[in-house]
Amino acid sequence: SIRDLLRSKEPPGETPVCKLYRFQTEDHRWLLVREQMSETPLSFSLPKQLLSALIREHTDRVAEVKALGDLSPHWDGLRHDAVTHSLQLIGCYQQTQAELHCLSTASCFKASSSKSDRHLQFIPTNLHSQRMEVTGPGSVWYEVITFGAPADHHQAFKHGGLKRLSVCVGVVSRRSFAFSSAPFSRDESCRAKRLLAAAAQLQPLVFGLAEQLLSVSMEVDPNRLQDVLDDLREQVSADPNTHTANRKADESDSLPPSLQTSLFIQALNDDLVKVALQDMNSRAGSGSSHLHGNGTWVNVGKSLDCITAMVERLQERQKFLSSLPAASPSSFSSSSSSSWQEQLLPLVVTLRDCVREAVTTARAAMTFVVLQGAVAATVARGPTQIVQRRHAVFSQGLSAIVCGFMLKLFGGLEDPEFLQQLLSVGILAQFEGLLSTYGEELGMLEDMEVGVADLSSLAFAITEAQSERPDDLQPTLTGAWGDFVVEVPLPSESFRSLPEELKAGRLIRVEPVLFNIGINQHQSLELKSPNFFIHRSLLDLLSSLDRSIEAKKRKNVEVLWLAASVCRKVNGVRLTSCKSAKDRTAMSVTLEQCMILREQHTLSQQQFSSALDNMRRDGCRTENVQKNIGTRKFAFSSVQLLTFPKLYRPPDGSYG
Structure with a gap:
């Protein structure tokens, strides 16, 4: 039932993959650890809603400019350009919508091998919620959303990604159109x-x-x-x-x-x-x-x-x-x-x-x-190919961030401080990127940077569900580009317990941030054991993060650890991405889980490396690799791993 679902703090999706471990603490107690990985129907449902919203928006725009009647030749030319641009997008999005409609209604997963498929352009690659429950004594959950870096693999990266392309479009637009200094809202x-x-x-x-x-x-x-x-x-x-x-x-x-x-x-x-x-x-x-x-x-x-x-x-x-x-x-x-x-x-x-x-x-x-x-x-905004690229990248990030927000909301319904935080400052979404700045991955990073920034225009609202049927508990997207709102329904019993402002529809703003440190054979670094951040205050963590960012140290992954710690400290949404969320993401997620066990649950130093190897050899991320490429081995070579930080290397026998 939905009440059981909310108690387990798990959004609707497939039956999760679960792995169980038992580790010893410094004081010789035993920790029972449950690792869990789930798909989510949001991978497809939200992109479909976004496509419908964009089609409506551009259809309305065509109607409104056509209704202006007779215009001077110059203005009529601008109208013609705007109408042509909108009609091209409408046609393309309707075709994509039709192709997605032909897929199974149970589709929740886009494999890494399909990341370049045109009809799946708006669907996030390999999106999962990765969760860890630690018992002993008490029970606590930790989660991170994993998905392939939001990027348009279908159009590829011959001329770079959105950041580079947007700069060119901005120059052309300023030269071609004499707009007002302050565009109308x-x-x-x-x-x-x-x-x-x-x-x-x-x-x-x-x-x-x-x-x-x-x-x-x-x-x-x-x-x-x-x-x-x-x-x-x-x-x-x-x-x-x-x-x-x-x-x-x-x-x-x-x-x-x-x-x-x-x-x-x-x-x-x-x-x-x-x-x-x-x-x-x-x-x-x-x-x-x-x-x-x-x-x-x-x-x-x-x-x-x-x-x-x-x-x-x-x-x-x-x-x-x-x-x-x-x-x-x-x-x-x-x-x-x-x-x-x-x-x-x-x-x-x-x-x-x-x-x-x-x-x-x-x-x-x-x-x-x-x-x-x-x-x-x-x-x-540039040629329709660039606009479509931006919409597709946004769509991939949208599904991921909504999945993360729902997990946080379900887990915090009985936490008054968290609910008040949503009202006062919104929700932090911390994107961790593991992309290099070489070759195609630079283009992916340029896509991801713009896509994450676009998510700052997103807001959430909590509504009361009409019933407890699964369809009535799915989030819905409203609004238009630059002003989208995701409405998250809750059962009446849960909704009534919310603060009055949230029940009245107060919007919850999203504050997305991106930290990227490349981890591959092109960007090697020497790394010793992580500096754990046990019991450090938020201000102390932020100061350390500032110092780490400003440090001259090349490829300092401590930035990622500190950013993740800050995010968890403020009940934010954690999201991790590499090219396909398959190999490097697996190394990052398992390292983060073991660091949490060490920091928050006093996992013994002697068992840290053993726990890391166990999760990488037999854990949920090997199942993720199997789902994507049909094998349980990470796609690393021995030579490649020689340049990897030691804490990001899988155990022998788990790669090849």
């Missing part, structure tokens, strides 16, 4: 779309009331004329202090036309319009008409004031004529109706011209905002 783009919709309603509303004013003027009815004038003033110059100004922008779609118009009028003097107009007029060779917003609504207000003043004079004149005793009502009515319309007509024409100019200016400014956002989110 997604909220501003959404507001611009709402204002465009309001602008489309404003002009016919005002023009209709203006025509009605002229028509009513023929009736020589002061009261009726005043009613129409009041309606016109409400549409054109709504008081920004009224309740409509206090409505949220995202409620505007449900407002009646007059109130939507009021929101539009108030926004015309907003900084969004002003900045957009300034950017438009500063663009060189853009083909824009150098529109200026200054004075547009001032002119509308003045023309409306003139109409108001004229109506007041006409009303006063009517009262005066009506008070004359010898006057003929019919002659007064006939001359007044003709006179009223003749005197109001030029003022109404002026009002229409001013409104037309203001609407044109506002539409141009908001069109610029929407188009700029579309271009910045498409062609400005």
